[in-house]
Amino acid sequence: MAEDAEDGELHELSRISAIRLSQLNAFYAEHGTKKPCSICGKTNWVVVGSEFQPAPIKLSAYDRGEAFGLVFMLTCSTCGDARFTNAANVLSWIEAEENNERQ
Numbered sequence: 351m352a353e354d355a356e357d358g359e360l361h362e363l364s365r366i367s368a369i370r371l372s373q374l375n376a377f378y379a380e381h382g383t384k385k386p387c388s389i390c391g392k393t394n395w396v397v398v399g400s401e402f403q404p405a406p407i408k409l410s411a412y413d414r415g416e417a418f419g420l421v422f423m424l425t426c427s428t429c430g431d432a433r434f435t436n437a438a439n440v441l442s443w444i445e446a447e448e449n450n451e452r453q
């Protein structure tokens with residue numbers, strides 16, 4: 351059972367790691383994630399990652415053992431504020447979009 355959970359986690363991690371920047375930007379556009387920065391009011395958002403591939407970032411809670419979450423991060427290049435989006439939500443949205451296209 352624990353092995354199944356681990357396999358599931360690895361499978362999800364590999365799917366999240368395969369998300370392309372264009373897919374993440376489509377998610378952001380659909381959900382309004384790049385609305386003006388709440389600190390400085392600018393919209394100079396930078397996605398953490400490479401030119402084509404956003405970098406999933408692992409967040410761990412000290413008091414929750416092995417539990418962790420994966421997020422994608424936007425930083426405001428004007429003031430440095432940051433926005434995090436749960437990578438599991440992005441993955442679900444992309445997979446639902448792909449299923450819709452197939453039908």
Ligand SMILES: [Zn+2]
Nearest residue numbers: 387390426429
């Ligand atoms: Zn800002």
